[in-house]
Amino acid sequence: MTTPRLTKPTIAVLEVLLAATAEAPAWGLFICAEADLGSGTVYPILDRLQTIGWATCRDETGPHPGRPARRYWELTGTGRAQARAALTARRARRFGLRRALTGGVS
Secondary structure (H helix, E strand, O other): OOOOOOOHHHHHHHHHHHHOOOOOOEEHHHHHHHHOOOHHHHHHHHHHHHHOOOEEEEEOOOOOOOOOOOEEEEEOHHHHHHHHHHHHHHHHHHHHHHHHHOOOOO
């Protein structure tokens, strides 16, 4: 399985998806708002995550008067595990680098 490039926008989208639950699912514009990113950035990231098998989407089936149906996005089981591992490893590398730059023991 491929790991996406962990740019700041990708990390922001992954964090929103990791925080989503079955009771509070994430949809496109919600992800844009929570990640503070535009749709032109978020939707390509979601498409890449879906292509590598980290995310799936489904259309809203319940009533949605006055607006189009939402498309809910969620991480797959593998995607959730891989995203957590990748974000943890990235934080550890950044923390180690920060400590090395400030003279701490790494």
